[in-house]
Every structure is written in structure tokens, then in C-alpha cells.
Amino acid sequence: MARALDPEAIVDALGNGLRIAYRQLPGQVECMGIAIMAGSRDEIPGEFGLAHFVEHTIFKGTARRRSHHVINRMESVGGELNAYTTKEETFVYTVAPAGNTARAMELLADLVCNASFPESELVKEREVVADEISSYLDAPDAAVYDDFEDLIFAGSSLGHNILGTKRSVMKLTGDDCRRWVASAYYVDRMVLFYSGPAPYKRVSDLAGRYMAGVSRSGSSLERIVPPDVAPFGISRSIKSHQAHTIIGCRLPMLSQRENDAMALCNNILGGPGMNSRFNVSLREKRGLVYTVESAFTRFTDMLLWSVYYGCDGEHVDLCRKLIYDDIALMARQELSKTSLIKSKRQFIGQLTLSRAAVENTALALGRCVLRGEHFRTARELLADIQSLSAAELSEAAGRLLNARLSSLTFR
Helix, strand or coil: CCEEEECCEEEEECCCCCEEEEEECCCCEEEEEEEECCCHHHCCCCCCCHHHHHHHHCCCEECCCEHHHHHHHHHCCCCEEEEEECCCCEEEEEEEECCCHHHHHHHHHHHHHHECCCHHHHHHHHHHHHHHHHHHHCCHHHHHHHHHHHHHCCCCCCCCCCCCCHHHHHCCCHHHHHHHHHHHCEHHHEEEEEEECCCHHHHHHHHHHHHHHCECCCCCCCCCCCCCCCCCEEEECCCCCEEEEEEEEEECCCCHHHHHHHHHHHHHHHCCCCCCHHHHHHHHCCCCEEEEEEEEEECCCCEEEEEEEEEEHHHHHHHHHHHHHHHHHHHHCCCCHHHHHHHHHHHHHHHHHHHHCHHHHHHHHHHHHHCCCCCCCHHHHHHHHHCCCHHHHHHHHHHHHHCCCEEEEEC
């Protein structure tokens, strides 16, 4: 039976067990996609990069379509067909003018049920992915993230690049791709999500028609929490003018309220606003960096907090100290009432703008349902953020210090 999350949001399931996450949003744009609980974390040695490679090559043909038919199906009506892979998930989705619900649904079903992975297309796509890997290696501000995660998740399946290596990608075959889809693309690990103006009955009827062929069986999901890693401070020479540094730590799973406090704490310290503490301290006051930003990433069984900055090599240690000082200050000194109100208002405003975008809403809804989490309404989210205390934010900053931060620098 369909379960309403708010007046416009619904979670339901088809007869074959495939979950549907739906949220009605007025307007002229709709977003629909498939979220799959399968990413680079689920690969085994010898197939690194496979989840991402399948994401690329799933568009290269089906039992009834050639590659150019796939890419033109949504483009021909002004829409987009897109996909991305994370450590834990794969998303395949479309964004299109409203009224193309059936077209999008039929195409997505064809891709996840009937992708053929023709060898002639795989040959070309291996080179494309190899070029993508090279582009990351040529960009130290991106490569430092991958190497930092290799270190902080050492000894686990989280500790390798999503793209794989050129060597591993060149060995991937059509059989590998088909095996991956057969093992991971099935109802227990998938969610169909939709945001847009189409009524729920229209979406569910189309899903029942086109998604009935999604596999009901595959490999069970088995993930092991990475072993603890001692804090590290590593510097690697890449002979570049600018130094690129990541500072961060792993954290255990937190309650929803603690997650909210950590997210707001992160936004105050190094969020996208130019008034973040790190940006003010490192750039605005001292001109030490061009970019400094922090991120709070939730995995299914742990958390990762990190901050990136790029600066002249001679300023790496000073920037690191200033970041530690800002975290320590927030941990020991609670925000004033006025500062707390302003910080909440800014964060809520950012969340509101993000939710106003159909694509962002659809992806967030799909991810929540895929992970078995409650998708909060705007009213619920606003109330939860507003109820946070200054003491809870200081406690969140204290968690970062107590976790003993690690760092990696390319210079």
C-alpha cells in the first residue's frame, strides 16, 4: 500500500517488489530515475572501476536500441539522460520537459533490464574512461581526494578509486558488465524515483507496465566496516607550485539529530558561503588560499568529514593550524544567540534553494528511500534545524577534534 510522506510525497512498491519514491512538484520539468545500491565499494579486486564502467556503457545499446537511439530518446524532446556512480550507489536518470513521463519510464526500463554491452562500443568507452582517469591524475586538487580516501579507508573496499585504474578498466568485458547488472540491478537494491507534475497514478501505472521485468533476485549486499586506521600526516611531492591538502577523519554512525548538528557545524566551518569560518580565516583575512571547503559525507555505516584547501607550499602548515584553531574555537565556545539564528537562517535558505530544483529533490528522495531513511518534509527539516542548540554544535565540533584529524598534502 502506498505510504504518504507528506501531501505530495509517496513511497510505494510494485507487484514485483520494486520501490517507488514519488513527490509531486508543480512546474514544467520532471525528473525520473533508478537508484541502485551498488557502487565501487561492492567491487572485488580485479574488477575495480566496474560499477562506474557499467554506468558509462549501459547507454551503449540494448536488445532493441543502438547507442545513438538511446542517447537521442530524451535529447530529441529537449531532455537529458544522465548517470553517476559513488562509492555505494549508482543513479541512472532523466530530466525532461513535463509530459514525457512514459518516454522516460520506457527508456529507463529498457536500460536496466536489457542493456547489451556490445563489444564495439566497449572498445571505445574503455578509452573514454581511461582519458577520464588521466584527467583526474592531471588535476591534483581532485586526485588528492582519492588518495586521502585510499589512506583513511585502507584495508577495505572503500579504499579504492571509483574510476578504477587504466589497467583494470582495459580488462573489463561485456561479460563482466552483464554479470554486474545481474548481481546488483534487482528489486531489493533498487528504487524508482520521480519528481514533477505528473499525478502519482500516472507514474505508478507506467511503472507497473514497464518495470515489471526488473529482476527479482541477485546477490545479497554484504559490506564490512573498514578497520580503524591510525591518524596520519603525509606529504607527497608532485613538483607543483600550489600545494593541495585534505584534512579529515572518520566518524561512527550518528543519530539523525547528531547528523543535523554535524551538517550545520560543517556549514558554519567550511560550507559554500563566503562567510564560512575557514574562508574568512584563510582567504578573506590573510589571502592564503583561493579555495577552502569542507564536506560531511554519510555512508551507510559510517561518516567522513574532510576539508580541502589549495595554497602556496610555504603556507600549508599555517593553514592547517588555522583550520584546527577554528574547529577548536567552535568546540569550546558556543555560538551567541544572534550568531546561532543567523547560521540556521543561512543553512535553511541553502536547503530551500536546493529543494526548489526538481532534479535535486528527485535524487535526494531516491537516495533516502534507497537507504531506508525517512524523507523529511520541508516543514520537518525546518523544525529540526531550528531546534538545534549552540551546545549541540559545539559538541559536533568536539567530535572532529576527538576523532584525531589526518592530513594528506600534494606539493
